[in-house]
Amino acid sequence: MNCQRIQESFLDYQDGRLSPPDASAVREHLKVCLDCQREWAGLQEISLKLDRLPPVAPSPRLRTQFYAMLETHRRESDSHSPFVQMRSRFDRLFSALLPARPALQFALACLMLGAGLFFGTRFIHPAVNEETAREIEALKKQLASTNEQIASTNQLVTHSILQQQSTGERLKMVLASLDLKKGDQLVVSDLLSALAFDPSVNVRLSALEALYPHATMPAVRSAVAASLPRDPSPLVQVTMIDFLAASRDPAVSSTLEDVSRSQTYDKAVREAARRALAQL
Amino acid sequence: MIAVRAGEIGKLGELFERHHGPLYGFFVHHTGDRTASEDLVQLVFYRILKYRHTYRDEGRFFAWIYHLARKVAADHFRRSNAAPRGTDPDDLNAVPDEAPHAADRAVTADDTARLHAALAALEPNQREMLVLARFQHLKHEEIARLYDLSVGAVKVRVHRALKDLRDIYFKLSREQTA
Ligand SMILES: [Zn+2]
Numbered sequence: 001m002n003c004q005r006i007q008e009s010f011l012d013y014q015d016g017r018l019s020p021p022d023a024s025a026v027r028e029h030l031k032v033c034l035d036c037q038r039e040w041a042g043l044q045e046i047s048l049k050l051d052r053l054p055p056v057a058p059s060p061r062l063r064t065q066f067y068a069m070l071e072t073h074r075r076e077s078d079s080h081s082p083f084v085q086m087r088s089r090f091d092r093l094f095s096a097l098l099p100a101r102p103a104l105q106f107a108l109a110c111l112m113l114g115a116g117l118f119f120g121t122r123f124i125h126p127a128v129n130e131e132t133a134r135e136i137e138a139l140k141k142q143l144a145s146t147n148e149q150i151a152s153t154n155q156l157v158t159h160s161i162l163q164q165q166s167t168g169e170r171l172k173m174v175l176a177s178l179d180l181k182k183g184d185q186l187v188v189s190d191l192l193s194a195l196a197f198d199p200s201v202n203v204r205l206s207a208l209e210a211l212y213p214h215a216t217m218p219a220v221r222s223a224v225a226a227s228l229p230r231d232p233s234p235l236v237q238v239t240m241i242d243f244l245a246a247s248r249d250p251a252v253s254s255t256l257e258d259v260s261r262s263q264t265y266d267k268a269v270r271e272a273a274r275r276a277l278a279q280l
Numbered sequence: 281m282i283a284v285r286a287g288e289i290g291k292l293g294e295l296f297e298r299h300h301g302p303l304y305g306f307f308v309h310h311t312g313d314r315t316a317s318e319d320l321v322q323l324v325f326y327r328i329l330k331y332r333h334t335y336r337d338e339g340r341f342f343a344w345i346y347h348l349a350r351k352v353a354a355d356h357f358r359r360s361n362a363a364p365r366g367t368d369p370d371d372l373n374a375v376p377d378e379a380p381h382a383a384d385r386a387v388t389a390d391d392t393a394r395l396h397a398a399l400a401a402l403e404p405n406q407r408e409m410l411v412l413a414r415f416q417h418l419k420h421e422e423i424a425r426l427y428d429l430s431v432g433a434v435k436v437r438v439h440r441a442l443k444d445l446r447d448i449y450f451k452l453s454r455e456q457t458a
Contacts, residue, residue: 007439008435008436008439010439011420011435011438011439011442012435042443042446042450043442043443043446045446046442046445046446046449047414047442049391049395049449050395050414050415050445051414053392053395054392055305056304056305056308056309056314057301057304058300058301058304058314058317058318058321059318061318062300062304062318062321062322063296063300065318065322066296066300066322066325067293069322069325069326069329070292070293070329073329275428278428
């Protein structure tokens with residue numbers, strides 16, 4: 001190795017991160033090369049001085065101010081955010097409502113779906129974009145190929161969220177899905193439908209959050225990628241991009257490339273897509 | 281962190297206890313200003329509280345907190361419209377030599393002030409990366425993600441920064457002993 005390459009590996013040598021042969025090459029070179037010896041000694045000396053700088057600690061003022069800020073925020077959010085209160089109330093309600101045993105949970109879920117379908121098909125006609133609906137159907141078939149039996153119930157679940165009348169009701173169902181441990185795939189297409197169709201940003205964001213554990217399924221990733229260009233909210237779009245980037249799936253890069261180039265997207269969205277592409 | 285995002289802001293207290301010390305170290309070594317550094321730490325936690333809904337990437341809270349810290353530091357430098365105030369010897373010598381065997385300590389108060397002066401003389405981006413690597417003990421891989429650089433590029437820059445720091449430090453030493 002020449003001097004430049006030896007010196008470039010000094011940091012790793014210092015941290016003990018060189019492979020044994022590389023480390024011994026550096027050691028051997030240092031025995032015979034004065035220039036590198038000087039360089040190495042200088043690096044060691046400054047590193048040692050940095051390591052031995054006395055530690056710094058903040059004054060008690062910092063802690064006092066932090067907790068004062070926290071207290072102010074807590075008071076404000078208690079009085080101004082019905083959403084937070086509503087959410088924790090839903091959590092309590094659902095933990096009280098849902099039976100502890102998975103088998104019972106499943107039975108109850110089926111019962112609710114049945115009821116949802118019964119009332120849904122008779123009284124409510126959801127206004128959803130037909131093309132999107134077809135895509136969701138196609139996705140459900142994809143999901144079905146991994147589990148036939150679950151596919152038949154998927155359709156029922158889809159009706160159950162989309163046909164809830166108020167945002168609160170729909171949000172409640174999405175949040176409830178976060179706690180489901182059995183029958184996870186059961187809720188996946190349900191969540192994808194909420195992500196694609198739901199008019200509420202909160203419901204869509206919650207649905208996306210609930211989909212994180214399922215990001216390993218290629219069908220889920222392509223469904224999120226398909227919803228991305230259609231979503232009207234830059235906030236949801238950026239969150240979708242983060243979701244796709246976290247999956248590290250090269251298959252989504254064409255979608256991200258389109259987003260990063262097209263002027264129809266918000267600047268923040270384009271930037272998020274560029275960052276995500278760099279990550280992939 | 282997931283709990284904080286979900287709205288349980290009380291949990292932020294735990295995060296504060298765990299991270300405020302290291303964060304303070306980051307700002308002190310980066311800005312050379314102890315008083316301002318306390319405000320900057322506070323600002324980071326304020327932003328965590330405010331933007332907790334945007335935090336998604338579980339398990340990388342550490343990276344996120346330094347991502348916020350870098351932005352806060354950059355804003356600070358923009359505001360004060362100057363790289364760190366050279367050295368304020370009173371400020372930097374504020375650590376008393378109180379250890380029982382003070383004579384054994386390799387770094388004297390003079391040495392400390394000189395080292396801080398050398399740090400302050402580095403170019404801000406260079407100093408920031410060096411502080412992350414050498415004081416915050418972030419891995420080169422973590423820094424690479426933070427800066428969107430390759431690991432190799434980070435190593436080259438940290439090495440370059442160390443060499444520049446060494447040169448400035450020895451230059452200051454010579455001037456002061458001359
Ligand atoms: Zn050499």
